[in-house]
Amino acid sequence: MNRTLQFTFAAAALAASAVSTVAAQNLEQRTKFAQDREQLAMYAKRVNQACGTHIAFSINYASYANAPAPAASVRVQSPTEYLMNAGDAIINICTSETGKQAVAGSIKSVVGMYTNGEEESLSNGVFTYKIGYSGGNVDNPEKWLKAHL
Numbered sequence: 001m002n003r004t005l006q007f008t009f010a011a012a013a014l015a016a017s018a019v020s021t022v023a024a025q026n027l028e029q030r031t032k033f034a035q036d037r038e039q040l041a042m043y044a045k046r047v048n049q050a051c052g053t054h055i056a057f058s059i060n061y062a063s064y065a066n067a068p069a070p071a072a073s074v075r076v077q078s079p080t081e082y083l084m085n086a087g088d089a090i091i092n093i094c095t096s097e098t099g100k101q102a103v104a105g106s107i108k109s110v111v112g113m114y115t116n117g118e119e120e121s122l123s124n125g126v127f128t129y130k131i132g133y134s135g136g137n138v139d140n141p142e143k144w145l146k147a148h149l
Helices: 003-020 027-051 061-065 079-093 097-106 139-148
Strands: 056-059 109-114 118-123 126-131
Touching: 027 056, 027 061, 027 079, 027 097, 056 079, 061 109, 079 097, 079 109, 079 126, 079 139, 118 139
Parallel strands: 056 109, 109 126
Antiparallel strands: 118 126
């Protein structure tokens, strides 16, 4: 598959994921998530440039729309900012040729979701990163990916 077709497919997948969650969100959430999608697209370009890949990035916005309200003491970030832990981990792995090959051969898409705590999984080329409002750091997904790539 050529690069233009891969990028077009990735963009279409991102758009489809955006449309599928609109009904579950109120106007404020839809506005914030629309802004977040723009941030996600720019961030995906950064990761793909660093790795020489065409990884599709998406966020399950319904998981954030239905998440419980965070504690008042928690600084809530955008879903993309939470997903950046996983993306930064991928960038760090891509600093070597071996890492780039492992990423290119194993990760076709990255999905971010809300959950309590932090979870990583990789299945059929889809790296899923779940994280709660308490956040995390790049170390956890990076260690996980290094052990599973």
